[in-house]
Amino acid sequence: MRLTATALLLLMAMLFLAARQLEARSPDWGFLRAFAEAAMVGGLADWFAVTALFRRPLGLPIPHTAIIPDNKDRIADSMAAFLRANFLTPPVVARRLRGFNAASAAGQYLANPRPGESRLGAGAASLIADVLESLDQEKLGGMAKAGLRSRIERLDLAPLLGNLLAAMIAEGRHMPLIESLIRRAAEALETNEDLVRRIIHERANTLLRWTGLDERLANGILDGLYKLLAETVVIEDHPLRRKIEESLEALAEALVHDPAMHARVAAMKRDVLANPAFAAWLDALWERGRAQLLRAVRSGGSGEGGDRIGVSLAELGRALQHDVRLQVLVNRFARRTLVGIASRYGGEIVRLVSETVRRWDARTVTDRIEGAVGRDLQFIRINGTLVGGLVGVAIHAVDVLL
Numbered sequence: 230m231r232l233t234a235t236a237l238l239l240l241m242a243m244l245f246l247a248a249r250q251l252e253a254r255s256p257d258w259g260f261l262r263a264f265a266e267a268a269m270v271g272g273l274a275d276w277f278a279v280t281a282l283f284r285r286p287l288g289l290p291i292p293h294t295a296i297i298p299d300n301k302d303r304i305a306d307s308m309a310a311f312l313r314a315n316f317l318t319p320p321v322v323a324r325r326l327r328g329f330n331a332a333s334a335a336g337q338y339l340a341n342p343r344p345g346e347s348r349l350g351a352g353a354a355s356l357i358a359d360v361l362e363s364l365d366q367e368k369l370g371g372m373a374k375a376g377l378r379s380r381i382e383r384l385d386l387a388p389l390l391g392n393l394l395a396a397m398i399a400e401g402r403h404m405p406l407i408e409s410l411i412r413r414a415a416e417a418l419e420t421n422e423d424l425v426r427r428i429i430h431e432r433a434n435t436l437l438r439w440t441g442l443d444e445r446l447a448n449g450i451l452d453g454l455y456k457l458l459a460e461t462v463v464i465e466d467h468p469l470r471r472k473i474e475e476s477l478e479a480l481a482e483a484l485v486h487d488p489a490m491h492a493r494v495a496a497m498k499r500d501v502l503a504n505p506a507f508a509a510w511l512d513a514l515w516e517r518g519r520a521q522l523l524r525a526v527r528s529g530g531s532g533e534g535g536d537r538i539g540v541s542l543a544e545l546g547r548a549l550q551h552d553v554r555l556q557v558l559v560n561r562f563a564r565r566t567l568v569g570i571a572s573r574y575g576g577e578i579v580r581l582v583s584e585t586v587r588r589w590d591a592r593t594v595t596d597r598i599e600g601a602v603g604r605d606l607q608f609i610r611i612n613g614t615l616v617g618g619l620v621g622v623a624i625h626a627v628d629v630l631l
Contacts, residue, residue: 231607233607233611234272234276234607234608234610234611234614237272237610237611237614238269238272238273238276238610238614241265241268241269241272241614241618242265242269244261244264244265244268245262245265245266245269247261248261248262248265249262259625259629260622260625260626262625263621263622263624263625264618264619264621264622264625265618265621266621267617267618267619267620267621267622267624268614268615268617268618268621269614269617270617270621271613271614271615271616271617271618271620272610272613272614272617274613274617275609275610275612275613275614276610276613278609279606279607279609279610280294281293281294281295281296282296282297283295283296283297283298283595283598284298284595297591297595297598298591298592298595299591301586301587301589301591302587304586305582305583305584305585305586305587306583308582308583308586309579309580309582309583309586310579312578312579312582313575313576313578313579317571317575317578317579318571318575319568319571319572321571322564322567322568322571323564323568326560326563326564326567326568327564329560330556330560331559331560331563332549332555332556332559332560332563333549333550333556335546335549335559336545336546336547336548336549336550336551336556337546337550338546339543339545339546339549340543340546340547340549340550341546373515374511374512374515377511378502378511381498381502382498382502385491386494386495386498387484387485387490387491387494387495388484388485388491390484390494391480391481391482391483391484391485391486392481392485394477394480394481394484395478395481395482395485398474398477398478398481403474403477407470407473407474408462410473411458411461411462412458412462414458415455415458415459418451418454418455418458422451425447425450425451426444426447426451430444430447457469
């Protein structure tokens with residue numbers, strides 16, 4: 230477009246020269262001469278204005294030219310202030326994020342990545358693996374295990390267990406557990422039937438053993454227990470099943486509201502955390518997790534470990550897309566995080582922008598701004614040439630009429 234604008238200006242100059250020659254033969258050519266003359270003036274004026282923004286026209290030290298290079302630092306500060314005032318203040322960030330569903334967008338990406346785009350990019354996966362292998366594993370593992378132990382220690386376990394148990398009972402998910410416990414009890418009774426018979430035989434008196442009634446008593450007790458357990462499994466409203474449900478409901482209530490139960494659960498948790506077996510379990514958990522993560526990222530998200538990660542990420546993506554409550558939580562967290570970043574680091578971000586622009590040389594600033602504005606600058610010159618020519622024709626027409 231720069232060549233087009235310059236060529237148009239040269240064309241007006243040639244038209245002006247030609248019209249001056251033709252006007253001597255016929256006054257009607259005066260309109261063309263007036264158009265070309267005014268167009269040259271308008272084109273030159275706009276060429277000067279556009280050029281003066283970025284450099285000195287013809288290299289002459291004319292005052293108030295090369296405006297952008299001479300004011301580079303002030304432009305940098307103004308850009309930084311504009312960025313801070315309009316984008317990086319907490320109210321602005323919060324307002325812009327209020328209508329943006331970040332959770333749904335993240336879910337869409339995780340659940341449906343673009344073709345040929347893995348959820349763990351090869352470069353990012355390699356970087357994660359290199360970082361994991363370069364860090365001190367003993368210190369890193371110690372930090373991870375200490376963090377997990379600290380979270381467990383701070384966790385109020387009793388109400389959590391009570392609410393989970395209450396939810397299971399309310400949704401009927403405890404029934405398979407009860408039935409499984411009853412079946413296990415029947416299997417344990419069957420496995421230890423000889424032990425039960427021996428206990429009854431030892432507790433029976435001499436008369437019962439001499440008459441053989443102890444064996445009949447053992448058979449009766451075992452048959453009764455087998456029948457009771459079978460009926461409890463089959464009959465949904467069996468009294469024993471109801472008693473078990475009432476006990477579970479009472480346990481859930483106690484776990485949530487009973488301070489004594491809270492203390493007992495907390496004591497049990499402390500005993501578990503102090504047990505060396507728990508430390509060994511944490512060590513094994515860390516090693517397995519680290520090894521699986523390394524295998525997954527080294528394979529770029531492929532392979533058995535990578536497949537599991539991919540499936541987990543896809544499930545997370547679907548949950549983020551369809552679970553409204555989860556979206557609310559994630560979006561709230563994202564807003565708070567970004568608002569906090571803007572509040573704490575907004576000044577540093579705009580200072581980085583300002584210092585970066587300040588470090589650019591004048592030629593770099595000029596080229597980047599001129600390249601960003603691009604064609605519109607040259608259209609200013611073209612429009613100035615054409616508008617100037619039309620104004621010249623209008624003035625010449627008025628002059629002829631008068």
